[in-house]
Amino acid sequence: MIPIHDDNPTRTTSWVTATLIIANILVFLYELSLGSGLDMLIREHAMIPYLVVQFPSAATYLTIFTSIFLHGSWIHIIGNMLYLWIFGNNIEDILGHIKFFVFYLLCGLGGAVGHILSGPTSTIPSLGASGAIAGVLGAYLMLYPWAKIDVAIPLFIFIHIIKLPALIVIGFWFFLQLISGYTIITSPVMQSSGGVAWFAHIGGFISGFILILIFPKKHRPKRV
Numbered sequence: 220m221i222p223i224h225d226d227n228p229t230r231t232t233s234w235v236t237a238t239l240i241i242a243n244i245l246v247f248l249y250e251l252s253l254g255s256g257l258d259m260l261i262r263e264h265a266m267i268p269y270l271v272v273q274f275p276s277a278a279t280y281l282t283i284f285t286s287i288f289l290h291g292s293w294i295h296i297i298g299n300m301l302y303l304w305i306f307g308n309n310i311e312d313i314l315g316h317i318k319f320f321v322f323y324l325l326c327g328l329g330g331a332v333g334h335i336l337s338g339p340t341s342t343i344p345s346l347g348a349s350g351a352i353a354g355v356l357g358a359y360l361m362l363y364p365w366a367k368i369d370v371a372i373p374l375f376i377f378i379h380i381i382k383l384p385a386l387i388v389i390g391f392w393f394f395l396q397l398i399s400g401y402t403i404i405t406s407p408v409m410q411s412s413g414g415v416a417w418f419a420h421i422g423g424f425i426s427g428f429i430l431i432l433i434f435p436k437k438h439r440p441k442r443v
Contacts, residue, residue, distance in 0.1 A: 222305050222388055223380070224369040230438075233308035235316045239323065240300050243348060246288045247296050265289055265344035268335045283331040284324060289346035299348045305368075306359045307352075313362065315437045322434055326354020326427045333422015337404065350419040353396075354427025360389045361431050362440040396420045 250257055266286040271279045290296035311319035330350015359366075364386040372379045400417040 220383075220388065220391065221371045221373075222302070222368050223371050225305055225309070225385070226367040226369075226382070227309050227363055229308050229312035231312050233311045235320050235323075236303060236307035236311050239307070239320075239348075240303060243288055243290065243296060243300060247290050250289065261289070261344050261346065265346040266331055266334075267344050268339055268341045270342075271331075271335060272339045283328055286331075286344075286346045287324070287327040287348050287351050290348070291346060295347060299352055303348070303352050303355065306355050309363065309366075310355050310358045310431070313436050313438065313440055314434055318434055322358070322427070322430060323351050323355070325430060326357075326423045327351035329354060329426025329430075330416075330419035330423030333425075334416045334419040336422075337400070337418035345416050345419065347416070347419075349416065350423030353420040353423035354430070356389050356392065357424040357427030357429075358431035360385055360393075361428050393421075393424055396424070 250260065253260060264282055264285040266282040267279075271283070290299065307319075307323075310322070314322055327348070327350050330353060331345070333350070334345055364384065366385045367382045368385055368388045369380055370383055370388055372381060396417050399415065400421055403417055
């Protein structure tokens with residue numbers, strides 16, 4: 220179930236959402252240009268839970284935010300930017316540009332905290348905007364649970380497009396994160412391997428779900 224569009228128009232131009240997408244794409248293209256030098260970039264700017272916990276410093280804390288702009292593959296960045304494009308504009312619209320940027324970074328922080336708590340001794344670099352974008356999803360679910368989302372559902376060689384409320388689309392997505400997170404913590408083999416940072420998604424989502432209640436808004440969310 221892949222979201223491709225939402226029927227939830229905005230009142231303002233989403234400059235920050237667009238800028239974040241462009242910035243992430245440019246950084247990823249820069250990563251591709253580095254060749255063998257990419258490993259050094261990842262070591263310096265991705266977040267490594269063990270270093271953040273055992274060697275706290277401005278430099279290690281900064282990686283919590285620099286890692287948000289790094290991605291590991293085309294699928295990784297395309298998926299993240301698709302979700303940000305669909306859901307970010309409405310949250311930016313209701314918060315305003317500057318507050319949305321702060322909100323985005325705080326959700327990224329919440330995602331990092333979730334990931335660190337799930338594996339504080341991990342030395343595997345963590346990167347990606349997934350935690351921050353999960354926070355956007357949490358906020359969207361809180362504000363617009365009944366907004367209609369166009370989703371693509373692959374069935375064998377066919378793709379069906381249907382409309383579903385955000386409550387189902389985002390709720391199902393979060394349910395998958397919880398199931399996957401539970402699988403990770405109950406499997407020693409999975410804990411020691413890399414892969415998707417499920418608890419970054421969970422931490423970011425919960426952060427966004429709560430923070431959107433606290434942040435002052437430009438206007439009241441309209442019913443959709």
